[in-house]
Amino acid sequence: RKEVEQDPGPFNVPEGATVAFNCTYSNSASQSFFWYRQDCRKEPKLLMSVYSSGNEDGRFTAQLNRASQYISLLIRDSKLSDSATYLCVVRRASKIIFGSGTRLSIRP
């Protein structure tokens, strides 16, 4: 079993829809959590950190559920430009583990 798992998708949703995906992690000692965005053939870029209290940045909301060991990302009012792969990242001491990513495609 992988330490960080994501549904690979693709999620294909219409513009303006709300979409959510989860990322599960297996090691309860994991300390910090992030969502990165990666466009096709580009490098990953930080989308947002995930705090215990949850956090929101515009149309994006991230939440952490330590009891069930997962983090989530919610995108409201999706735009065509949101089409990308979303990577979940978990840090534990010096270990940094990326999930394989969830592909999101927004259609007009």
Add this chain to the structure above:
Amino acid sequence: EAGVAQSPRYKIIEKRQSVAFWCNPISGHATLYWYQQILGQGPKLLIQFQNNGVVDDSQLPKDRFSAERLKGVDSTLKIQPAKLEDSAVYLCASSPGQNNEQFFGPGTRLTVL
């Protein structure tokens, strides 16, 4: 502000050959990371430097891969000899410290024939 620079951007070699990649991090960033990203997968951390010291290299295949950051700035990653399964994008990232946001370079796309 200049971002993370990597070269070359593309490299094609035959198996058993050697190859080296270069990374110049953002000025002042103490932490430097090398990742391997195979098509369809997330990046896998190969090695993490704090200044010129190694913080973590537990996933670096040390029989064929080596990396150095001698002066705590630029870094090189070498593969010797390359195997077919080394075909991937090699990403370099830097951050001000170990717990800060990582900034990635554009990567080097390696094809081993």
